[in-house]
Amino acid sequence: MNFKEKYNKIKSEAPHEVLKSQNAGELDKARSKYIGRKGVVTSLFKELGGIPHQERPLWGKKLNSLKKEIENLIEKQKNSIRKEKSKKEFFDPTLPVEHYRYPGRNPAARTMDEITSLFISMGFGVAYGPEIETEYNNFTALNFPKDHPARDMQDTFYVDENWLLRTHTSPVQIRVMKESKPPVKLVAPGKCYRRDTLDASHLPVFHQVEGLMIDRKISFSHLKGVLECFTRKYFGGKVKTRFRPSFFPFTEPSAEVDISCTICMGKGCSSCSGKGWLEILGAGMVDPNVLENCGIDKNKWQGFAFGMGVERIAMLKYGIDDIRYFIQNDKRFLEQF
Ligand code: PHE
Numbered sequence: 001m002n003f004k005e006k007y008n009k010i011k012s013e014a015p016h017e018v019l020k021s022q023n024a025g026e027l028d029k030a031r032s033k034y035i036g037r038k039g040v041v042t043s044l045f046k047e048l049g050g051i052p053h054q055e056r057p058l059w060g061k062k063l064n065s066l067k068k069e070i071e072n073l074i075e076k077q078k079n080s081i082r083k084e085k086s087k088k089e090f091f092d093p094t095l096p097v098e099h100y101r102y103p104g105r106n107p108a109a110r111t112m113d114e115i116t117s118l119f120i121s122m123g124f125g126v127a128y129g130p131e132i133e134t135e136y137n138n139f140t141a142l143n144f145p146k147d148h149p150a151r152d153m154q155d156t157f158y159v160d161e162n163w164l165l166r167t168h169t170s171p172v173q174i175r176v177m178k179e180s181k182p183p184v185k186l187v188a189p190g191k192c193y194r195r196d197t198l199d200a201s202h203l204p205v206f207h208q209v210e211g212l213m214i215d216r217k218i219s220f221s222h223l224k225g226v227l228e229c230f231t232r233k234y235f236g237g238k239v240k241t242r243f244r245p246s247f248f249p250f251t252e253p254s255a256e257v258d259i260s261c262t263i264c265m266g267k268g269c270s271s272c273s274g275k276g277w278l279e280i281l282g283a284g285m286v287d288p289n290v291l292e293n294c295g296i297d298k299n300k301w302q303g304f305a306f307g308m309g310v311e312r313i314a315m316l317k318y319g320i321d322d323i324r325y326f327i328q329n330d331k332r333f334l335e336q337f
Pocket residue numbers: 167168169170210248251282283284305306307308
């Protein structure tokens with residue numbers, strides 16, 4: 001057979017052979033027979049040298065497009081074999097789902113559990129309450145007089161006149177004090193809502209852990225002892241704690257609690273705006289009016305309360321500079337915890 005006859009034979013036979021392949025093995029055989037290293041098309045290329053000079057470019061072109069044509073057909077056949085195969089494959093709905101790498105729990109949820117566990121280790125119980133609360137439990141029972149400006153600082157979403165999305169987990173403490181007798185020693189972790197505009201340090205939905213201890217002889221020293229123990233356990237033994245006078249309607253006296261800046265160790269840096277201190281929570285002795293509102297004899301019982309924002313604590317612990325990361329569901333952020 002001369003060059004031309006060989007070419008014509010391949011051109012008419014190759015498509016049939018490729019398209020009749022029924023599986024990957026047969027298709028591979030056809031591929032090596034025609035365009036493999038020792039394939040017939042490949043060897044024809046080597047014979048181009050024997051073609052008269054003027055015709056050589058024409059046959060070169062023809063051979064190239066024949067090769068391309070066979071390659072395309074092989075690809076096409078490969079796809080249809082694959083489709084056929086998946087149609088025939090038995091679908092077993094009882095097989096376990098494909099395993100995805102789970103990027104880790106949201107650091108806010110994790111931090112909330114860590115804080116809660118620390119207080120459990122100090123003998124505190126845990127209480128939960130509803131996120132839709134009565135206006136009474138969220139404000140009035142906590143000694144926020146109606147129309148008092150302190151309410152504006154915790155402006156919220158009202159469901160109607162009497163029901164709202166809780167602005168803190170303090171109403172859980174009201175529920176427990178109304179329903180059970182002292183002594184009480186609990187923390188209330190959970191989600192809270194405020195009508196705050198979203199920015200680097202505010203989320204309209206965030207988490208808190210609040211604590212309450214009521215007993216016969218509870219003093220401010222107990223509060224200091226418990227919170228200092230917490231800050232040392234959570235932020236490390238070297239951290240210092242300070243109490244600054246403050247105001248909350250439900251505690252008297254009230255304090256805001258700071259820790260020495262975990263980044264500059266109290267020297268002053270950009271994270272603590274040069275102050276050397278970072279605010280972490282609010283606290284104080286439970287106002288006798290609150291005890292009375294819950295039917296507890298203020299002459300027999302006293303107690304302290306404290307409350308902290310979980311995202312804020314996580315930001316200080318891990319050096320997170322924007323609170324919005326907690327809700328963006330970005331794997332690059334979540335994978336770091
Ligand atoms: N409930 C307060 C808040 O959400 C925090 C707090 C709790 C302050 C207990 C003092 C005592 O801002």
